[in-house]
Amino acid sequence: MHLSILLPAVVNxxxxxxxxxxIALGLTLxxxxxxxxxxxxxxxxxxxxxxAFFMHQMLGLDPYLAVFIxxxxxxxxxxxxxxxxxxxxxxxxxxxxxxxxxxxxxxIENALLFAFRGDTRxxxxxYGFAVVPIAGMFISVPRLVGFGGAVTVxxxxxxxxxxxDTGKAIRAVAKEKLGAQLSGIDVAHIYAVTxxxxxxxxAIAACLLIPTYYVNPHVGNAFVLIAFTTVVLGGMGSIPGxxxxxxxxxxxxxxxxxxxxxxxxxxxxxxxxxLVLLFRPGGLLGERA
Numbered sequence: 001m002h003l004s005i006l007l008p009a010v011v012n013x014x015x016x017x018x019x020x021x022x023i024a025l026g027l028t029l030x031x032x033x034x035x036x037x038x039x040x041x042x043x044x045x046x047x048x049x050x051x052a053f054f055m056h057q058m059l060g061l062d063p064y065l066a067v068f069i070x071x072x073x074x075x076x077x078x079x080x081x082x083x084x085x086x087x088x089x090x091x092x093x094x095x096x097x098x099x100x101x102x103x104x105x106x107x108i109e110n111a112l113l114f115a116f117r118g119d120t121r122x123x124x125x126x127y128g129f130a131v132v133p134i135a136g137m138f139i140s141v142p143r144l145v146g147f148g149g150a151v152t153v154x155x156x157x158x159x160x161x162x163x164x165d166t167g168k169a170i171r172a173v174a175k176e177k178l179g180a181q182l183s184g185i186d187v188a189h190i191y192a193v194t195x196x197x198x199x200x201x202x203a204i205a206a207c208l209l210i211p212t213y214y215v216n217p218h219v220g221n222a223f224v225l226i227a228f229t230t231v232v233l234g235g236m237g238s239i240p241g242x243x244x245x246x247x248x249x250x251x252x253x254x255x256x257x258x259x260x261x262x263x264x265x266x267x268x269x270x271x272x273x274x275l276v277l278l279f280r281p282g283g284l285l286g287e288r289a
Contacts, residue, residue, distance in 0.1 A: 015143035015250070016253065041198075045202045109218065127142065231245065238283065
């Protein structure tokens with residue numbers, strides 16, 4: 001295939017993969033600390049997309065500016081869900097946590113469906129179809145912004161976990177819960193903070209997605225399947241792994257779509273998911289199983 005066709009496909013795949021990585025960052029952070037899979041992740045993304053949509057429609061607020069409102073708002077939502085619903089309802093049992101997050105996913109999705117019906121909505125922003133010429137290619141401006149946002153969030157998360165007292169507490173709880181508790185760390189608070197950060201990442205992803213994507217009550221389901229694949233590929237609980245895995249997933253999807261047709265592009269993602277589980281279940285940067 002000619003390079004003039006292949007190279008743009010590679011670039012677009014990497015740019016799309018950055019958004020997949022951003023969605024997966026919250027998922028892998030929650031797994032790394034709480035050691036559970038958050039089944040409500042996709043529906044929280046849907047809720048964030050609706051929030052960004054209505055802030056634009058009703059208040060005229062640009063989605064890229066709405067991130068400064070939705071990010072702290074969804075942190076509070078995530079913190080509240082973990083501290084006052086998921087944690088108490090689980091009674092310390094990881095199996096119960098899975099069931100509670102699954103129940104939350106069903107409740108949130110059906111609440112959105114009841115409130116907004118099944119209609120698909122989009123927003124119209126001036127830069128929605130803007131492109132910039134780079135090396136003979138025309139690259140979408142929103143995708144470039146999304147790539148920059150994903151890399152920035154991953155870097156900030158890494159700095160948070162590495163340099164701050166809260167980050168050190170999060171790593172301590174992730175490594176040894178009982179030891180962290182004996183050293184005076186409020187484990188329930190750290191769990192809630194971690195869940196809040198993961199939910200805030202979802203809100204950032206929604207604000208970066210909404211200029212070029214649609215929203216309906218089921219839209220998060222498609223993204224969360226890819227996010228699970230990204231987390232497994234990069235290594236469960238690894239922040240750099242989630243970023244690398246997302247970029248790789250986007251690249252595979254783009255190339256498979258190029259060779260097999262756009263409707264079959266995601267076949268490569270799930271084939272890769274199966275191969276990773278078979279031959280390297282620990283992921284690219286995770287610990288070996």
